[in-house]
Amino acid sequence: xxxxxxxxHTTRPQPERxxxxxxxxxxxLEPADLRSFWDKLRPEPSTPLHPDLDIGDLRTLLSTIIxxxxxxxxxxxxxxxxxxxxxxxxxxxxRTKFLHTLAHEFCAPKGKAREAATAYVDATKxxxxxxxxxxxxxxxxxxxxxxxxxxxxxxxxxxxxxxxxVHMRADMLSHIRLVRDxxxxxxxxxxxxxxxxxxxxxxxxxxxxxWNSPACTIEKLGQYESVHAVKSWLDVKRRLGSSRRCFxxxxxSVPMEPLVFVWVALTDSISSNVQSILRxxxxxxxxxxxxxxxxxxxxxxxxxxxxxxxxxxxxxxVRVLRADLPNISTFCTLSPLPKFRSWLEQWLTEGxxxxxxxxxxxxxxxxxxxxxxxxxxxxxxxxxxxxxxGWTSDQPTLSAMEPVVLALGAHYLVNVKRSNCAFDPVAxxxxxxxxxxxxxxxxxxxxxxxxxxxxxxxxNYNYVLDRIEHNNERYVRDGTIAVxxxxxxxxxxxxxxxxx
Numbered sequence: 001x002x003x004x005x006x007x008x009h010t011t012r013p014q015p016e017r018x019x020x021x022x023x024x025x026x027x028x029l030e031p032a033d034l035r036s037f038w039d040k041l042r043p044e045p046s047t048p049l050h051p052d053l054d055i056g057d058l059r060t061l062l063s064t065i066i067x068x069x070x071x072x073x074x075x076x077x078x079x080x081x082x083x084x085x086x087x088x089x090x091x092x093x094x095r096t097k098f099l100h101t102l103a104h105e106f107c108a109p110k111g112k113a114r115e116a117a118t119a120y121v122d123a124t125k126x127x128x129x130x131x132x133x134x135x136x137x138x139x140x141x142x143x144x145x146x147x148x149x150x151x152x153x154x155x156x157x158x159x160x161x162x163x164x165x166v167h168m169r170a171d172m173l174s175h176i177r178l179v180r181d182x183x184x185x186x187x188x189x190x191x192x193x194x195x196x197x198x199x200x201x202x203x204x205x206x207x208x209x210x211w212n213s214p215a216c217t218i219e220k221l222g223q224y225e226s227v228h229a230v231k232s233w234l235d236v237k238r239r240l241g242s243s244r245r246c247f248x249x250x251x252x253s254v255p256m257e258p259l260v261f262v263w264v265a266l267t268d269s270i271s272s273n274v275q276s277i278l279r280x281x282x283x284x285x286x287x288x289x290x291x292x293x294x295x296x297x298x299x300x301x302x303x304x305x306x307x308x309x310x311x312x313x314x315x316x317x318v319r320v321l322r323a324d325l326p327n328i329s330t331f332c333t334l335s336p337l338p339k340f341r342s343w344l345e346q347w348l349t350e351g352x353x354x355x356x357x358x359x360x361x362x363x364x365x366x367x368x369x370x371x372x373x374x375x376x377x378x379x380x381x382x383x384x385x386x387x388x389x390g391w392t393s394d395q396p397t398l399s400a401m402e403p404v405v406l407a408l409g410a411h412y413l414v415n416v417k418r419s420n421c422a423f424d425p426v427a428x429x430x431x432x433x434x435x436x437x438x439x440x441x442x443x444x445x446x447x448x449x450x451x452x453x454x455x456x457x458x459x460n461y462n463y464v465l466d467r468i469e470h471n472n473e474r475y476v477r478d479g480t481i482a483v484x485x486x487x488x489x490x491x492x493x494x495x496x497x498x499x500x
Contacts, residue, residue: 077158115143190306211240222236245293246264271294277294295333334441339423353376359411371385427459442457
C-alpha cells in the first residue's frame with residue numbers, strides 16, 4: 001500500500017491544526033483516497049492482479065457453482081470464494097468479459113423453457129390432475145429462472161458477499177451505459193437488482209454519521225456523493241458540523257459502509273440556494289431554534305440504482321428529527337433538476353419559430369428579445385443567450401433570464417410527463433413519495449454543474465406530514481401533483497396544466 005494512501009486512512013486530521021497553511025482538512029480528496037477501505041483490509045488474493053482470463057476455465061468454474069457440482073457445502077463455498085477472488089483481480093476489460101460470459105451463457109436456457117411451456121400447456125388441456133399441473137408449473141418457472149441467479153445466491157451467503165454483489169452490479173450498469181444494446185447484461189442487472197431488494201428487507205440499520213464516525217465511513221460519503229461534490233476533508237467536516245445532520249442506512253453485513261445516505265441542514269426558513277448551505281461558516285448557534293430541516297442531497301451506492309431506499313430513509317429521518325428536535329415543523333428538500341437543460345435544448349430546437357403561448361408572460365418574452373435584436377421569437381433569444389459564454393456574469397441578462405427560466409422550469413416540472421408521471425427523475429421520486437411541489441428557485445445552484453444541468457435552477461419539495469399519504473395516492477393513481485406555497489410560476493404552470 002502506498003505510504004500516502006495508508007496515511008489517509010490511519011491518521012485523522014487534528015482540529016487544532018485547522019488554521020495552518022497546507023492543513024490536511026483543506027487538501028483535496030484524491031482518487032486514490034477513495035478506494036474501498038475493505039479492499040485494503042482484505043488479504044492479498046493468491047491470483048495475480050489482471051490475470052489472463054481463460055473463458056474455458058471460467059465456464060467450468062461457473063458451471064460448478066451454478067449446477068452445484070462441488071462435493072459438499074464447504075467445497076461449494078470455496079469455489080464461490082475463488083470466483084469472487086478471480087473477479088476482483090480482473091481489470092475492467094476482463095471484468096466485462098466475465099459479465100458477458102455470465103449473462104449470455106448462463107441465462108435461462110431457451111430450449112428447456114420451450115419444452116416446459118409446451119408440457120404445461122398440453123397438461124392443462126388434456127388432464128385435470130392438479131398435482132401434475134402444479135409440478136409442471138414449477139418446472140416451467142424454474143426453466144424461466146436465469147441460471148446466474150444461483151451464483152448470486154451462493155455469493156450472498158459469503159461474508160461481505162452482499163457488498164460484493166452491489167459492486168458487481170455497479171460494473172454491470174457501467175457496461176450497459178457503454179453498450180446499450182446488450183440486453184442480456186441488462187436483464188442480468190435487473191435480476192440482481194430484484195435479488196438485492198429482497199435481501200435488504202429487515203437488514204438495514206439507520207445510523208447518524210458524524211465527524212467522530214470511522215474514517216472509512218466518512219470516506220464513503222465523498223466517494224458516493226453524486227449531487228454536490230465533496231472537495232476536501234474540510235468540506236466534509238462542515239457538512240457534519242453544527243446545525244447539520246447526515247444519516248445513512250447500513251447493511252448488517254457491511255456495518256461501516258452506507259448503502260444510502262442523506263445530508264440535512266437545520267435552518268430557520270426554507271432554503272433557496274445550496275451554496276448558502278455548503279459554504280455556511282456561521283451555522284445556527286442553537287439547533288433548537290431551527291424551524292426547518294432541509295434535505296439537500298440523497299445518494300446511494302451505484303450498484304443499488306433502481307432500489308428504492310431513499311423513500312424509506314427520508315421517512316425514518318423525519319421520525320428521528322421530530323423526536324430529537326420537536327421545534328422543527330417543516331421538512332423540505334432543496335433538489336436539482338438534472339434533466340431540465342437537456343430537455344430545454346431539445347424543446348427549443350423543435351419550437352424556435354413557433355413558440356407555444358402562455359408558458360412565458362408577454363412582458364418577460366419582450367425583455368428577453370430586447371437583449372437579442374436579431375431574434376424574431378423569445379425562444380430564439382433564449383437559445384442565443386444559452387449558447388453564449390459569460391451571460392451569468394451580466395446583470396441585465398440575468399434579470400431578463402430570471403422570469404423566463406423560472407416559468408420554463410415550473411412548466412417542465414408540472415406539465416412535462418413520461419406516461420402519467422413527472423419527466424424529471426428527482427421530481428418523480430419526491431412526488432411519488434407524497435411531497436408537494438413548493439417553489440422553483442432562480443440561481444439555486446450557481447456551480448458549473450448547476451449551470452450545465454439546469455441553468456442553475458433548483459426547487460423545493462415540501463413533505464407536509466399530514467398530506468403525504470393522500471398526495472402519494474393521487475400521484476400514483478392519475479399523476480396529480482400536489483402543491484404547497486404560493487410560487488406564481490408554479491401557479492401559472494398548474495393553470496396551463498388544467499387547460500391541457
